[in-house]
Amino acid sequence: KGRDSFGIRTRTRPAADMRIQGLGVIAGLLVAATPAAAMIEDPGLESRRSLVKSARGLAVEGSYIATVEFGKCEKVNNEVKAYKAKHNPGFAARGDDRTAAISLVTTCFVSFTGDTDVRDHVAGLPGVIEVEDDLVVQAESAIAAEAPPSWGLDRIDQPSLPLSSSPFTVSHSGKGVDIFVIDTGINPVHREFQIEDGSRGLMFDDFINESNPDDMNGHGTHCAGTAAGATTGIAREATVKSIKVLSRSGSGSTSGVISGIKQAIKAFVASQRPSVISLSLGGGRSSSMNKAVADAAKAGMIVVVAAGNENQDACNVSPAGAGGTGKDGGVITVGSTTYSRNRDVRSSFSNYGDCVDIFAPGSSIYSSWIGGNTKYNTISGTSMATPHVAGVAAVLLDKHMGNKDAAIAELFGHIVYGEITDAKGANILLQAPQYTGPPTP
Numbered sequence: 540k541g542r543d544s545f546g547i548r549t550r551t552r553p554a555a556d557m558r559i560q561g562l563g564v565i566a567g568l569l570v571a572a573t574p575a576a577a578m579i580e581d582p583g584l585e586s587r588r589s590l591v592k593s594a595r596g597l598a599v600e601g602s603y604i605a606t607v608e609f610g611k612c613e614k615v616n617n618e619v620k621a622y623k624a625k626h627n628p629g630f631a632a633r634g635d636d637r638t639a640a641i642s643l644v645t646t647c648f649v650s651f652t653g654d655t656d657v658r659d660h661v662a663g664l665p666g667v668i669e670v671e672d673d674l675v676v677q678a679e680s681a682i683a684a685e686a687p688p689s690w691g692l693d694r695i696d697q698p699s700l701p702l703s704s705s706p707f708t709v710s711h712s713g714k715g716v717d718i719f720v721i722d723t724g725i726n727p728v729h730r731e732f733q734i735e736d737g738s739r740g741l742m743f744d745d746f747i748n749e750s751n752p753d754d755m756n757g758h759g760t761h762c763a764g765t766a767a768g769a770t771t772g773i774a775r776e777a778t779v780k781s782i783k784v785l786s787r788s789g790s791g792s793t794s795g796v797i798s799g800i801k802q803a804i805k806a807f808v809a810s811q812r813p814s815v816i817s818l819s820l821g822g823g824r825s826s827s828m829n830k831a832v833a834d835a836a837k838a839g840m841i842v843v844v845a846a847g848n849e850n851q852d853a854c855n856v857s858p859a860g861a862g863g864t865g866k867d868g869g870v871i872t873v874g875s876t877t878y879s880r881n882r883d884v885r886s887s888f889s890n891y892g893d894c895v896d897i898f899a900p901g902s903s904i905y906s907s908w909i910g911g912n913t914k915y916n917t918i919s920g921t922s923m924a925t926p927h928v929a930g931v932a933a934v935l936l937d938k939h940m941g942n943k944d945a946a947i948a949e950l951f952g953h954i955v956y957g958e959i960t961d962a963k964g965a966n967i968l969l970q971a972p973q974y975t976g977p978p979t980p
Contacts, residue, residue, distance in 0.1 A: 598672035602637075603658050604794050604827050605649040611666035612647035616640040619651050622660055627653045641794070641801050643834040648827060650794035671827055673794050689771060690878055691900030691927055695971045698955050701881050710972040713774025713933035715941075717814040718766050719743070719803040719840075720926075721796065722759030724752065724783035729760060729914070731768035731907040732779060739767065743780035744802045746795040755787035757909045761918060762819050764907030766926035766933070771906045771915070773930025773971060774937070780806070785820070796820065797831045804838045813941035814840045817929035819922035821847040821859050829861035832870045839943055841932045845921035846874040846890040853890035865896035866951045868943065871932075875901025875924040876959055876968065883968055884960040889921055891963035897951070898959055899927035899969040931971050938972060 607615050620638050638651040650673065651661065662670040692707040724747075725732070725740045732740030740763060745752045754760045759781060767777045782799040785791040800816070807814045816835055821844065836842045844862065846853040853859040853872055862872025874895045875886040885891065886902045901924030908916040928950075935946035955968040 598674045599792060601654060602652050602673035602792065602794070603650070603661070603670050604673050604797070605651070605661050605664075605670045606668040606827050606830065607647050607649055608666045608668065609642075609645055609647055612640040612642050612649055615661075615664055615666055616649050618664055619649060619653075619657070619661055623651070623653055623657055626660075627657045639794075639798075641797055643797075643801055643804060643831060644838045646830045646834050648794075648797055648831075650797075669826065671793075671825060673792050674822060674825075675790050675792065689765070689900070689905040691765070691904050691923070692771075692773070694876075694878065694883075694900050695773075695927060695931070695969050696973065698970060700878075700883070702878065707773075708971075708973060709773060709934055710974040711934045711937040713767065713777030713930070713937045715812065716774065716777045716933040716936045717780050717807070717810070717812050718763075718774065718777050718929055718933050719780050719782055719806075719814060719816045720759055720763045720766065721782045721784055721799045721803065721816060721818050722754075722762055722820070723756040723785040723787075723789060724754035724759050725763045725779060725781040726754050726760040726907065726909045726912075726914075727781075728912045729764070729768075729907045730912050731764045731771055733769070733912075739777070740779045741781065743782055743806070744799065745783040746798050747783050747786045747791060749786060752783060754781075754783075754909050756785065756789045757916060758785070758789060758819070758922065759783070760909050761904075761906045761916060762817060762922060762926040764926075765904060765923060766815075766817055766930040768907055773927065774933035777930075777933040777937075793825065793828060797827065800831045800835055804835050804840070807838060807840050813933075813936040813943070813946075815929050815932045815936070816840050816842045817926050818842070818844040818858060819920075819925045821845050821856050821921075823857065824855055824860055825857040828857040829870075832858040832861050836869050841871070841929075841936070841943060841946065842869075843871045843873060843925055843929045843932060845925045846872050846895050848875075848888040848920055849890055850888055851890055852892040852894070854892055854894040856890065859890060860894050862896050863894040866947070868947055871896045871928060873901075873921060873925045873928045874898040874962075874964075875919075875921045877902035882960055883955070883958050885962050886919070886921075888919075889924075893964060895964050897928060897954070897965065897967045897969055898962065899924040901925075901927075928969055931969060934972060 727740040784799040861870040865871030875889040904923035908914040939945035
Protein backbone atom coordinates (compact mmCIF):
# COMPACT_ATOMS: atom_id res chain seq x y z
CA LYS A 540 0.00 0.00 0.00
CA GLY A 541 1.07 3.58 -0.57
CA ARG A 542 -0.05 6.88 -2.00
CA ASP A 543 -0.20 7.72 -5.66
CA SER A 544 0.71 11.08 -7.19
CA PHE A 545 -2.77 12.39 -6.26
CA GLY A 546 -2.26 11.59 -2.57
CA ILE A 547 -4.89 8.83 -2.68
CA ARG A 548 -4.26 5.59 -0.82
CA THR A 549 -3.64 2.76 -3.26
CA ARG A 550 -2.50 -0.80 -3.48
CA THR A 551 -0.89 -2.60 -6.37
CA ARG A 552 -3.02 -5.20 -8.12
CA PRO A 553 -1.26 -8.33 -9.42
CA ALA A 554 -1.23 -8.95 -13.16
CA ALA A 555 -4.45 -10.60 -14.31
CA ASP A 556 -5.50 -12.93 -17.09
CA MET A 557 -5.01 -11.55 -20.61
CA ARG A 558 -8.77 -11.06 -20.90
CA ILE A 559 -8.75 -8.79 -17.86
CA GLN A 560 -7.15 -5.47 -18.75
CA GLY A 561 -6.72 -2.20 -16.89
CA LEU A 562 -9.12 0.55 -17.96
CA GLY A 563 -8.67 4.27 -17.37
CA VAL A 564 -10.18 7.59 -18.34
CA ILE A 565 -8.92 11.06 -17.46
CA ALA A 566 -10.51 14.23 -18.82
CA GLY A 567 -8.38 15.79 -21.53
CA LEU A 568 -7.73 19.05 -19.72
CA LEU A 569 -4.31 20.29 -18.65
CA VAL A 570 -3.35 19.59 -15.03
CA ALA A 571 -4.82 22.10 -12.61
CA ALA A 572 -4.77 23.69 -9.25
CA THR A 573 -7.79 21.67 -8.10
CA PRO A 574 -6.83 19.58 -5.02
CA ALA A 575 -6.08 16.20 -6.55
CA ALA A 576 -6.84 14.26 -3.40
CA ALA A 577 -10.49 15.28 -3.81
CA MET A 578 -10.81 13.60 -7.22
CA ILE A 579 -13.36 11.00 -6.13
CA GLU A 580 -16.46 9.82 -7.99
CA ASP A 581 -18.81 10.95 -5.22
CA PRO A 582 -18.46 12.05 -1.57
CA GLY A 583 -18.97 8.52 -0.23
CA LEU A 584 -16.83 6.59 -2.68
CA GLU A 585 -13.50 6.98 -0.89
CA SER A 586 -14.92 5.58 2.33
CA ARG A 587 -16.70 2.69 0.62
CA ARG A 588 -14.05 1.61 -1.89
CA SER A 589 -10.34 2.19 -2.10
CA LEU A 590 -8.57 2.96 -5.36
CA VAL A 591 -6.04 0.60 -6.87
CA LYS A 592 -3.31 0.86 -9.45
CA SER A 593 -4.08 -1.23 -12.51
CA ALA A 594 -1.84 -1.71 -15.50
CA ARG A 595 -3.44 1.26 -17.27
CA GLY A 596 -4.42 3.71 -14.58
CA LEU A 597 -6.07 4.34 -11.24
CA ALA A 598 -9.00 1.95 -10.78
CA VAL A 599 -11.98 1.83 -8.44
CA GLU A 600 -11.38 -1.34 -6.44
CA GLY A 601 -13.96 -4.02 -7.05
CA SER A 602 -15.56 -2.34 -10.07
CA TYR A 603 -15.34 -3.80 -13.60
CA ILE A 604 -16.68 -3.56 -17.15
CA ALA A 605 -17.23 -6.63 -19.32
CA THR A 606 -17.39 -6.29 -23.09
CA VAL A 607 -20.01 -8.78 -24.29
CA GLU A 608 -21.06 -10.11 -27.68
CA PHE A 609 -23.90 -7.97 -28.95
CA GLY A 610 -27.31 -9.33 -28.00
CA LYS A 611 -26.02 -11.33 -25.04
CA CYS A 612 -25.77 -8.56 -22.44
CA GLU A 613 -29.03 -9.28 -20.61
CA LYS A 614 -28.20 -12.97 -20.32
CA VAL A 615 -24.71 -12.22 -18.98
CA ASN A 616 -26.12 -9.52 -16.70
CA ASN A 617 -28.56 -12.00 -15.16
CA GLU A 618 -25.85 -14.63 -14.76
CA VAL A 619 -23.61 -12.12 -12.98
CA LYS A 620 -26.42 -11.15 -10.60
CA ALA A 621 -27.15 -14.80 -9.79
CA TYR A 622 -23.48 -15.63 -9.18
CA LYS A 623 -22.99 -12.59 -6.95
CA ALA A 624 -26.10 -13.37 -4.89
CA LYS A 625 -24.74 -16.85 -4.17
CA HIS A 626 -20.99 -16.26 -3.90
CA ASN A 627 -20.41 -12.57 -3.18
CA PRO A 628 -23.21 -11.16 -0.99
CA GLY A 629 -20.81 -8.85 0.87
CA PHE A 630 -20.94 -6.08 -1.71
CA ALA A 631 -24.68 -5.63 -1.32
CA ALA A 632 -24.22 -5.27 2.42
CA ARG A 633 -21.63 -2.51 1.83
CA GLY A 634 -24.14 -0.48 -0.15
CA ASP A 635 -22.14 -0.21 -3.38
CA ASP A 636 -23.43 -3.26 -5.24
CA ARG A 637 -24.04 -2.70 -8.96
CA THR A 638 -24.75 -4.89 -11.98
CA ALA A 639 -26.05 -3.20 -15.13
CA ALA A 640 -26.25 -3.95 -18.84
CA ILE A 641 -25.33 -1.14 -21.25
CA SER A 642 -26.27 -1.86 -24.88
CA LEU A 643 -25.17 0.53 -27.64
CA VAL A 644 -25.43 0.04 -31.42
CA THR A 645 -23.20 -2.95 -32.19
CA THR A 646 -21.55 -3.37 -28.80
CA CYS A 647 -22.76 -4.03 -25.29
CA PHE A 648 -21.22 -4.03 -21.84
CA VAL A 649 -22.02 -5.28 -18.36
CA SER A 650 -20.84 -3.03 -15.55
CA PHE A 651 -20.54 -4.77 -12.19
CA THR A 652 -18.96 -4.74 -8.74
CA GLY A 653 -17.53 -7.71 -6.90
CA ASP A 654 -14.35 -9.32 -5.66
CA THR A 655 -11.71 -10.94 -7.88
CA ASP A 656 -13.58 -14.28 -7.83
CA VAL A 657 -16.59 -12.58 -9.41
CA ARG A 658 -14.32 -10.84 -11.93
CA ASP A 659 -12.66 -14.12 -12.93
CA HIS A 660 -16.01 -15.92 -13.14
CA VAL A 661 -17.44 -13.24 -15.44
CA ALA A 662 -14.34 -13.36 -17.65
CA GLY A 663 -15.08 -17.04 -18.33
CA LEU A 664 -18.76 -16.71 -19.15
CA PRO A 665 -19.91 -17.53 -22.71
CA GLY A 666 -20.28 -14.35 -24.73
CA VAL A 667 -17.84 -12.30 -22.63
CA ILE A 668 -15.03 -10.90 -24.79
CA GLU A 669 -12.99 -9.29 -22.00
CA VAL A 670 -13.22 -7.76 -18.55
CA GLU A 671 -11.53 -4.46 -17.67
CA ASP A 672 -11.04 -2.46 -14.49
CA ASP A 673 -13.40 0.51 -14.15
CA LEU A 674 -11.07 3.47 -13.75
CA VAL A 675 -11.55 6.89 -12.24
CA VAL A 676 -12.44 9.63 -14.73
CA GLN A 677 -11.28 13.12 -13.87
CA ALA A 678 -11.07 16.68 -15.12
CA GLU A 679 -8.13 18.85 -14.16
CA SER A 680 -7.86 22.57 -14.93
CA ALA A 681 -4.96 24.91 -15.54
CA ILE A 682 -6.47 28.27 -14.69
CA ALA A 683 -4.94 31.45 -16.07
CA ALA A 684 -5.75 35.13 -15.69
CA GLU A 685 -8.80 36.72 -17.28
CA ALA A 686 -8.33 37.38 -20.97
CA PRO A 687 -10.22 38.95 -23.87
CA PRO A 688 -12.54 36.74 -25.96
CA SER A 689 -10.73 33.64 -27.12
CA TRP A 690 -7.95 33.88 -29.70
CA GLY A 691 -9.11 30.41 -30.79
CA LEU A 692 -12.15 31.84 -32.56
CA ASP A 693 -9.94 34.41 -34.29
CA ARG A 694 -7.65 31.64 -35.53
CA ILE A 695 -10.26 29.33 -37.00
CA ASP A 696 -12.00 31.97 -39.13
CA GLN A 697 -8.87 32.91 -41.10
CA PRO A 698 -6.45 30.65 -42.98
CA SER A 699 -3.34 32.77 -42.57
CA LEU A 700 -1.50 34.65 -39.82
CA PRO A 701 -1.12 37.08 -38.11
CA LEU A 702 -4.38 37.07 -36.19
CA SER A 703 -6.76 39.75 -37.39
CA SER A 704 -8.40 40.49 -34.01
CA SER A 705 -11.65 40.99 -35.92
CA PRO A 706 -15.06 39.62 -34.83
CA PHE A 707 -15.61 35.91 -35.38
CA THR A 708 -17.46 35.00 -38.55
CA VAL A 709 -19.02 31.72 -39.64
CA SER A 710 -21.41 30.72 -42.41
CA HIS A 711 -24.12 29.05 -40.30
CA SER A 712 -25.30 28.97 -36.71
CA GLY A 713 -25.84 25.29 -35.91
CA LYS A 714 -29.59 25.81 -35.60
CA GLY A 715 -31.47 22.52 -35.33
CA VAL A 716 -28.34 20.62 -34.25
CA ASP A 717 -27.80 18.98 -30.85
CA ILE A 718 -24.36 18.98 -29.19
CA PHE A 719 -24.11 16.41 -26.42
CA VAL A 720 -21.46 17.60 -23.96
CA ILE A 721 -20.58 14.54 -21.85
CA ASP A 722 -18.70 16.10 -18.95
CA THR A 723 -19.22 17.74 -15.53
CA GLY A 724 -22.59 19.23 -16.52
CA ILE A 725 -23.21 22.82 -17.57
CA ASN A 726 -24.29 26.10 -16.00
CA PRO A 727 -27.64 26.40 -17.82
CA VAL A 728 -28.35 29.94 -16.62
CA HIS A 729 -25.14 31.38 -18.08
CA ARG A 730 -25.83 34.21 -20.49
CA GLU A 731 -23.89 32.36 -23.22
CA PHE A 732 -26.80 29.91 -23.47
CA GLN A 733 -29.78 32.19 -22.86
CA ILE A 734 -32.46 32.74 -25.49
CA GLU A 735 -35.73 34.67 -25.36
CA ASP A 736 -37.83 31.76 -24.15
CA GLY A 737 -35.29 30.01 -21.91
CA SER A 738 -31.90 28.41 -22.43
CA ARG A 739 -30.11 26.51 -25.19
CA GLY A 740 -28.19 24.72 -22.43
CA LEU A 741 -30.21 21.76 -21.22
CA MET A 742 -29.42 19.34 -18.40
CA PHE A 743 -30.24 16.19 -20.35
CA ASP A 744 -29.06 13.42 -18.01
CA ASP A 745 -27.06 12.92 -14.82
CA PHE A 746 -25.05 9.82 -13.88
CA ILE A 747 -23.44 11.40 -10.81
CA ASN A 748 -26.52 12.29 -8.70
CA GLU A 749 -24.94 15.03 -6.65
CA SER A 750 -27.05 17.50 -4.69
CA ASN A 751 -27.12 19.76 -7.76
CA PRO A 752 -27.47 18.40 -11.32
CA ASP A 753 -25.78 21.52 -12.74
CA ASP A 754 -22.04 21.91 -13.31
CA MET A 755 -20.25 22.31 -9.99
CA ASN A 756 -16.74 22.10 -11.47
CA GLY A 757 -16.62 24.45 -14.49
CA HIS A 758 -15.05 22.14 -17.05
CA GLY A 759 -18.27 21.17 -18.83
CA THR A 760 -19.56 24.75 -18.90
CA HIS A 761 -16.27 25.92 -20.43
CA CYS A 762 -16.40 23.25 -23.15
CA ALA A 763 -20.06 23.99 -23.92
CA GLY A 764 -19.31 27.71 -24.16
CA THR A 765 -16.60 27.10 -26.77
CA ALA A 766 -18.80 24.83 -28.84
CA ALA A 767 -21.99 26.87 -28.72
CA GLY A 768 -21.76 30.02 -26.57
CA ALA A 769 -23.41 33.20 -27.84
CA THR A 770 -20.11 35.16 -27.78
CA THR A 771 -17.42 32.60 -26.88
CA GLY A 772 -18.72 29.85 -29.13
CA ILE A 773 -19.00 28.71 -32.72
CA ALA A 774 -22.43 27.11 -33.25
CA ARG A 775 -24.36 29.93 -31.61
CA GLU A 776 -27.87 28.56 -32.19
CA ALA A 777 -27.16 24.87 -31.55
CA THR A 778 -28.79 23.17 -28.56
CA VAL A 779 -26.41 21.96 -25.87
CA LYS A 780 -27.56 18.78 -24.14
CA SER A 781 -25.47 18.12 -21.06
CA ILE A 782 -24.89 14.58 -19.85
CA LYS A 783 -23.20 14.72 -16.46
CA VAL A 784 -20.70 11.91 -15.88
CA LEU A 785 -18.10 13.78 -13.81
CA SER A 786 -18.61 15.11 -10.28
CA ARG A 787 -17.88 18.48 -8.69
CA SER A 788 -14.31 17.29 -8.12
CA GLY A 789 -14.08 16.47 -11.82
CA SER A 790 -14.13 12.69 -11.49
CA GLY A 791 -16.36 9.76 -12.34
CA SER A 792 -16.03 6.28 -13.81
CA THR A 793 -15.63 4.70 -17.21
CA SER A 794 -18.92 2.84 -16.79
CA GLY A 795 -20.60 6.19 -16.19
CA VAL A 796 -19.12 7.66 -19.36
CA ILE A 797 -20.27 4.66 -21.42
CA SER A 798 -23.75 5.02 -19.90
CA GLY A 799 -23.71 8.68 -20.95
CA ILE A 800 -22.77 7.73 -24.50
CA LYS A 801 -25.65 5.24 -24.53
CA GLN A 802 -28.11 7.99 -23.56
CA ALA A 803 -26.80 10.29 -26.29
CA ILE A 804 -27.21 7.56 -28.92
CA LYS A 805 -30.71 6.75 -27.65
CA ALA A 806 -31.76 10.40 -27.85
CA PHE A 807 -30.28 10.78 -31.33
CA VAL A 808 -32.05 7.68 -32.66
CA ALA A 809 -35.36 8.83 -31.15
CA SER A 810 -35.19 12.44 -32.38
CA GLN A 811 -33.30 11.97 -35.67
CA ARG A 812 -31.91 15.47 -35.15
CA PRO A 813 -28.36 15.93 -36.49
CA SER A 814 -26.08 15.49 -33.49
CA VAL A 815 -22.51 15.85 -32.24
CA ILE A 816 -20.93 14.23 -29.19
CA SER A 817 -18.16 16.25 -27.54
CA LEU A 818 -15.99 14.20 -25.16
CA SER A 819 -13.21 16.16 -23.50
CA LEU A 820 -11.86 13.22 -21.53
CA GLY A 821 -9.33 10.45 -21.93
CA GLY A 822 -6.94 8.10 -20.15
CA GLY A 823 -5.35 4.67 -20.35
CA ARG A 824 -5.98 2.58 -23.47
CA SER A 825 -9.36 0.85 -23.19
CA SER A 826 -11.08 -1.32 -25.76
CA SER A 827 -14.43 -0.74 -24.00
CA MET A 828 -14.20 3.03 -24.30
CA ASN A 829 -12.93 2.87 -27.88
CA LYS A 830 -15.78 0.58 -28.88
CA ALA A 831 -18.36 2.82 -27.21
CA VAL A 832 -17.32 5.98 -29.07
CA ALA A 833 -16.98 4.06 -32.34
CA ASP A 834 -20.55 2.79 -31.88
CA ALA A 835 -21.81 6.36 -31.52
CA ALA A 836 -20.12 7.25 -34.81
CA LYS A 837 -21.65 4.18 -36.48
CA ALA A 838 -25.06 5.32 -35.26
CA GLY A 839 -24.67 8.46 -37.40
CA MET A 840 -23.44 11.01 -34.86
CA ILE A 841 -20.28 13.09 -35.30
CA VAL A 842 -18.07 12.07 -32.37
CA VAL A 843 -15.26 14.38 -31.28
CA VAL A 844 -12.78 13.40 -28.53
CA ALA A 845 -9.70 14.91 -26.89
CA ALA A 846 -6.25 13.61 -27.83
CA GLY A 847 -4.97 13.84 -24.24
CA ASN A 848 -2.33 15.92 -22.50
CA GLU A 849 0.62 13.61 -21.90
CA ASN A 850 2.79 14.68 -24.87
CA GLN A 851 2.73 11.11 -26.16
CA ASP A 852 1.24 8.99 -28.93
CA ALA A 853 -2.54 9.42 -28.73
CA CYS A 854 -2.99 5.79 -29.81
CA ASN A 855 -1.82 4.79 -26.31
CA VAL A 856 -4.88 6.35 -24.62
CA SER A 857 -8.66 6.25 -24.89
CA PRO A 858 -10.98 7.32 -26.32
CA ALA A 859 -8.34 9.17 -28.38
CA GLY A 860 -7.02 5.83 -29.61
CA ALA A 861 -10.29 5.27 -31.47
CA GLY A 862 -9.40 8.21 -33.72
CA GLY A 863 -7.52 8.34 -36.99
CA THR A 864 -10.72 7.48 -38.87
CA GLY A 865 -12.55 10.78 -38.57
CA LYS A 866 -12.12 11.60 -42.23
CA ASP A 867 -14.07 8.43 -43.05
CA GLY A 868 -16.90 9.16 -40.62
CA GLY A 869 -15.33 7.56 -37.54
CA VAL A 870 -14.20 9.11 -34.28
CA ILE A 871 -12.42 12.48 -34.63
CA THR A 872 -9.49 12.88 -32.22
CA VAL A 873 -8.38 16.46 -31.61
CA GLY A 874 -4.93 17.75 -30.67
CA SER A 875 -4.19 21.22 -29.28
CA THR A 876 -2.28 24.18 -30.70
CA THR A 877 -1.05 27.45 -29.31
CA TYR A 878 -0.17 30.75 -31.00
CA SER A 879 3.49 31.67 -30.54
CA ARG A 880 5.56 34.29 -32.37
CA ASN A 881 3.08 34.47 -35.20
CA ARG A 882 3.13 30.69 -35.67
CA ASP A 883 0.78 27.76 -35.05
CA VAL A 884 2.58 25.39 -32.68
CA ARG A 885 1.46 22.10 -31.16
CA SER A 886 0.82 22.73 -27.47
CA SER A 887 3.63 21.27 -25.38
CA PHE A 888 1.19 18.97 -23.54
CA SER A 889 -0.80 17.78 -26.57
CA ASN A 890 -0.71 14.15 -27.65
CA TYR A 891 0.07 13.42 -31.29
CA GLY A 892 0.49 10.62 -33.84
CA ASP A 893 -1.58 8.55 -36.24
CA CYS A 894 -4.71 8.58 -34.06
CA VAL A 895 -4.94 12.40 -34.12
CA ASP A 896 -7.22 13.54 -36.95
CA ILE A 897 -7.03 17.31 -36.59
CA PHE A 898 -5.70 20.13 -34.39
CA ALA A 899 -7.51 23.15 -32.98
CA PRO A 900 -6.64 25.96 -30.55
CA GLY A 901 -6.44 24.62 -27.00
CA SER A 902 -3.99 26.75 -25.02
CA SER A 903 -5.34 29.66 -22.95
CA ILE A 904 -8.93 29.46 -24.19
CA TYR A 905 -11.48 31.91 -22.74
CA SER A 906 -15.02 30.63 -22.21
CA SER A 907 -18.00 30.44 -19.86
CA TRP A 908 -17.68 29.27 -16.26
CA ILE A 909 -19.70 28.54 -13.12
CA GLY A 910 -20.54 30.75 -10.14
CA GLY A 911 -23.06 33.03 -11.85
CA ASN A 912 -24.48 33.88 -15.25
CA THR A 913 -21.63 36.21 -16.22
CA LYS A 914 -18.54 34.25 -15.09
CA TYR A 915 -15.71 33.36 -17.50
CA ASN A 916 -12.36 31.60 -17.23
CA THR A 917 -9.23 30.92 -19.28
CA ILE A 918 -7.88 27.36 -19.22
CA SER A 919 -5.80 25.04 -21.41
CA GLY A 920 -5.89 21.49 -22.68
CA THR A 921 -6.97 19.23 -25.50
CA SER A 922 -10.32 19.50 -23.68
CA MET A 923 -10.44 23.07 -24.96
CA ALA A 924 -9.47 22.14 -28.53
CA THR A 925 -12.17 19.46 -28.77
CA PRO A 926 -15.26 21.74 -28.53
CA HIS A 927 -13.82 23.97 -31.28
CA VAL A 928 -14.16 20.98 -33.61
CA ALA A 929 -17.54 20.01 -32.14
CA GLY A 930 -18.84 23.53 -32.79
CA VAL A 931 -17.62 23.57 -36.39
CA ALA A 932 -19.14 20.10 -36.91
CA ALA A 933 -22.51 21.44 -35.70
CA VAL A 934 -22.27 24.42 -38.05
CA LEU A 935 -21.53 22.10 -40.97
CA LEU A 936 -24.45 19.81 -40.10
CA ASP A 937 -26.64 22.90 -40.22
CA LYS A 938 -25.11 23.97 -43.53
CA HIS A 939 -25.57 20.53 -45.11
CA MET A 940 -29.07 19.94 -43.68
CA GLY A 941 -28.00 17.12 -41.38
CA ASN A 942 -25.93 15.21 -43.92
CA LYS A 943 -23.05 13.80 -41.88
CA ASP A 944 -20.99 12.69 -44.89
CA ALA A 945 -21.13 16.15 -46.46
CA ALA A 946 -20.33 17.82 -43.14
CA ILE A 947 -17.30 15.58 -42.56
CA ALA A 948 -16.08 16.08 -46.13
CA GLU A 949 -16.09 19.86 -45.69
CA LEU A 950 -14.61 19.73 -42.20
CA PHE A 951 -11.55 17.90 -43.54
CA GLY A 952 -11.58 19.65 -46.90
CA HIS A 953 -11.60 23.21 -45.59
CA ILE A 954 -8.52 23.26 -43.36
CA VAL A 955 -5.08 24.85 -42.98
CA TYR A 956 -2.52 22.25 -43.96
CA GLY A 957 1.16 21.99 -43.07
CA GLU A 958 1.48 25.09 -40.86
CA ILE A 959 1.69 23.53 -37.37
CA THR A 960 5.19 23.45 -35.90
CA ASP A 961 6.06 20.10 -34.26
CA ALA A 962 2.73 18.49 -35.21
CA LYS A 963 4.22 14.97 -35.12
CA GLY A 964 1.46 13.60 -37.28
CA ALA A 965 -1.55 15.00 -39.10
CA ASN A 966 -0.59 18.61 -39.79
CA ILE A 967 -4.17 19.81 -40.16
CA LEU A 968 -5.61 22.88 -38.43
CA LEU A 969 -9.36 23.44 -38.06
CA GLN A 970 -11.15 26.15 -40.02
CA ALA A 971 -14.76 27.34 -39.72
CA PRO A 972 -16.80 27.72 -42.93
CA GLN A 973 -17.22 31.34 -44.02
CA TYR A 974 -20.19 33.08 -45.58
CA THR A 975 -19.39 33.90 -49.19
CA GLY A 976 -22.65 35.58 -50.17
CA PRO A 977 -25.66 34.28 -52.09
CA PRO A 978 -25.06 32.07 -55.14
CA THR A 979 -24.60 33.76 -58.47
CA PRO A 980 -27.91 33.83 -60.42
